[in-house]
Amino acid sequence: MKLRLLYLFCLIAAFSYSQQLDKVDFKTCNASLRFDVAQKKVMGKVTYAFDVLERKTDTIYIDARNMQFDDVTINGKKAGWASSDNSLKLYKGYKKGSNTVTFSYSAKPKKALYFVQFNSQSSTSFSVTDNELEKELQIWTQGQGKYTSHWLPSFDDMNEKVVFNLEVTFDKDYAIMANGTEVNIDTRDSQNKTIRYSMDKPMSSYLVMLTIGKFKKEVRYSKSKTRLEFYYRPDDSNKVEPTYRYSQQIFDFFEKEIGVPYPWGVYRQVPVQDFLYAGMENTTSTIFAQDFVVDATGFNDKTYSNVNAHELAHQWFGDLITAKSGKHHWLQEGFATYYALLAEKELYGEDHFNYELYQMAERLQRVAKTDTTPILNEKASSLTFYQKGAWALHVLREGVGHEPFRIAVKNYLEKYAFKNVVTADFLNEINKVSDYDTENFKKRWLEKGSFEVQEAITLLNKNEFIQLYFKLGELQNKRFEEKAPIFKQILESDIYYPVKEEVLLQIANVPFEDKADLIAMAMASNDIKLRQAVARTVTNFPEEFYEEYKTLLKDKSYITKEIALNVLYSRFPDKRPELLDLSDDWVGFNDKNLRILWLTLAYATPDYREADKPNLYAELQFYASPRYESVVRQNALANLLYINKPDPVVWSNLANATVHHKWQFVKFAKNGIRGLLKKEGYRSFFEGIMPSLPEAEQRKLKQLLAE
């Protein structure tokens, strides 16, 4: 019943908006913003210029969630207005034609704008108290899926496109970013600076962004002389090159491939702490997760290039032209996913491109029976919008031909620039350049719930590497002796690594002495991915292989190091001190995977650095605290739960995690507490720490205790 009521409410809301679009057109927004960090509050003064299109317009809405308003004037005079939980309503004072509304507001955003504090000291003693520790602050926003109207009065409807100019005042020591070009900076105040950003063209409100933090930047220029700004935390200066390695190349490639110049003048990218997603394509200013900030070793495991290309592609597909409704969401995500693949083809070649397409097809086929909502449905899954959307475009591009497809996309972008689109708008442009049957294509790929696996395989089979990969799959059940000569040939060849990886998978259960020469070949290849496949698949081996396997610990891959250390540690108990000594300065990814693994193993190893054990444990506790990003905390907490020592520090950090803004971390913490509550005595442990917890955490903990 509740659901139904909500549905009805959404219908009414959508109805009133679509009506407003016909009657009122908001043109520009000039907003100056300040923050009260202690209160987690934003305060602003805003002026909107808008045209009233119909004389009989009774109420005008601006979306604004839980905001306080003051000094509302229209065309310089006191306005007739009211505010509710979700909007500012203007009743009178405007006329047909152009108007301006000006107001002050304040808000404590529940979402869409986040204040994130964390530890800024890279080397530190692990026993300092909260007060002694220097904390670093970041403020960042996420509009899509969260609504910008939580922190800036704006428009939840993607069809209302406005030119947003933000001016922000904040502490001089911090960098401030917003959409558009920095046009003015005022530093006359001794403590604060005021930076003004300006946009030339309109966009949907979900693309408005703001980021404040301690950042440096590197500036480059694309071939077309567009300014590119790469932001990073001062601690990460050694990671700038690997993180942004292909940024400029991807940018130049898109301008050439898409054929429409980058529409926004400047493009910046900024990594933030504890971001909600991999990346977000705010116009001119992509935000991405700190996890993608990697050094030269991390680059081999986790490159930013796919996310980088995906968000940049959105600057055209999503930001320049925007879907009219959720039903056409694939026009954004399908395009961004496919163009990111095209960029990867440019960087890594045809085989890589086809292997990525193959993996997507495999995923889509695996869920085909349960995930049956077609692309053209606002309730489709992310996998459908992104990956099936990308596959649909691949089928279309191969069917139409690359050059006609390119021309159609260019015409489509130019025709609907700064406007909103539906799927028919795109297919009509295809029809103008090609006889390809788009009606039938639409039925097969956009309106059908199932995945056209045969059509996908036919396209993939055009690639020789994929042909061999498929043939190898057919050998799966053959006897090892029969296929060993073929495997040897494959490992000797220079074919793309997934085929060789498949060889290692197929011999995973063959006794070591029978496959020793094949393993030796893989180890000698110096291919990081292939050696990683050895680390993964060869876990049972004789002592003679120990020294050779140990060389994996030196590979330039944090994933390989983690696997190899785990395998060696558990296989060779007498070598543990030696293994721990040679890995005691490892850190690993942004989530400190190697440091946390090392601390756990060292702590759990009898007679190893006994005098130091309290410090090892304290360091783990430290990583579990709110001073760190949730990925670090979750790793540390998982390991502390594994160590299984009754520890109020662990319990209160779990309770603290239940109020975090990332749902994945909240879920982990709740399950952690649930697990502990099943053990004897833990109910009273948690009840014991309850009085010392902040109110919000107490509420969550009480809910868990009541389950």
Ligand SMILES: [Zn+2]
């Ligand atoms: Zn996207």
